[in-house]
Amino acid sequence: MGKHLDAAKAYFVRDGAGLLAGGRYALVHTRSxxxxxxxxxxxxxxxxxxxxxxxxxxxxxxxxxxxxEKHHKILIVADTGRNASALTPSGERKCEVASHIIGAVGLITLPRSDEIGMVAGDRRGCVEIRLRRGETHIERMLHRYSQMVDDDPGAGDIVTQLEWVARHHRHPLLIVVVSDEPDIDDRLRDVLRPLTARHDLLWAMVADMPAVSAEDNGRGYDVADGRPILAADLLGERVITAYRAAEQRRRERLSELMTAQRIPHSYIASSRGIMPALVAMTGVYTRAG
Structure with a gap:
């Protein structure tokens, strides 16, 4: 395997290949x-x-x-914007965790020769890698993702990629969205309706390291615009508590939207959480079926 798939394999359990094969943890139960x-x-x-x-x-x-069907058709939809360079709660870069998620899905497809492709980009537009099979194809896909994240990315906007998929993909697919937690707005709601009507969606959300905490030393900055983040001792406990409550409410609203759209989703804080998250999301299909 190439270096990207090798890195993903470190967080991939041996029996994970059964996630697409039917049975208890099958990703697709009704449209396959x-x-x-x-x-x-x-x-x-x-x-x-x-x-x-x-x-x-x-x-x-x-x-x-x-x-x-003998084979599944899986489309990864990934955000490669500047936000992908931020840190997760584990201290890993979000793009590293995202790459391992994409690699894990790719590894799942290999035993059955399922087709996998990718639509990736930022607010400026998309790059599409067509559906194909095989280890070499997946490694090239991961290499392209890595290049896009590191090569002067623009602002992140996963809705731009979802709108592309809604316009260009008419045949049913299993879509695995890999991004951070999207903003809830009319654009997101408008694009989810046609996508969920035509395709099966899973959404793997790579979590951000908290912007402020009681242990913060004030050396953080916003990767979107480079602005420094005030130290916790300057903000005070009252502000930190209000921030945590606002973040909890925001995440609850996002989860409610995903649930209303029947999109299994999971928040992934580290690479070690990838396989448990995939199993949890596929379990939603099991209970629904």
């Missing part, structure tokens, strides 16, 4: 099916599978029978 044949309806069948045209034509109630 293709039409096989028609058969007579029997009590207990899902009425949503009835083929009404064939039923009217034959005079018998017929349902569509489906079989599992």
């Amino acid at each position: 099916l293709e039409f096989d044949e028609l058969r007579p309806y029997v009590p207990g069948d899902d009425v949503r599978d009835i083929d009404w045209k064939a039923t009217a034509r034959t005079g018998h109630t017929l349902i569509k029978q489906f079989v599992s």
Whole structure:
């Protein structure tokens, strides 16, 4: 394997390959099916599978029978803006954790030869890497992500990438969004509606290190604009407490939006949290199915 996949593999459990293969932790439960044949309806069948045209034509109630597709089509949607250079609570750069998430999803696809691609960028626009299979393709995809993060990135704006996907991808995909926690606004709501209607979405949110804390030494700065962050002793405990409460409310509102849109999501604070987060998100599909 290349250096990027090798780095991701350090946080990848051996049985993680089963996450896409069906069963308890399968990422896709409902849309990974293709039409096989028609058969007579029997009590207990899902009425949503009835083929009404064939039923009217034959005079018998017929349902569509489906079989599992041999391969999945997975699209990574990643933010490569300046915010990706910030730190996580573990002290890792957010782009390092994001790269390991992308690599983990890539490793999951390898045993089944699933296709994987990527749409990545910042507020200025997107780069798309087409769906392909194989270790070499995934390593190149990770290398491109790393280049974009380190090569004079613009401001981060994951909605720009999501809007691109909504315009250009009409066939159902499993979309794994890898970004920080997005701002809740009308643009986000407007793009999620068509995406969730057509595709299955998972959202891996890479958490920020808290902007202020009681242990802060005042040497931090905002990666978006370079402004220094005031030291905790200058802000005072009252301001720090208010900041923590505001952050908690913001995260709760974001989680409510994702839940309302039926998007399994997880906050990932470190590379070691990647596999538990993937298992937790796939468990949502299990309970829903």
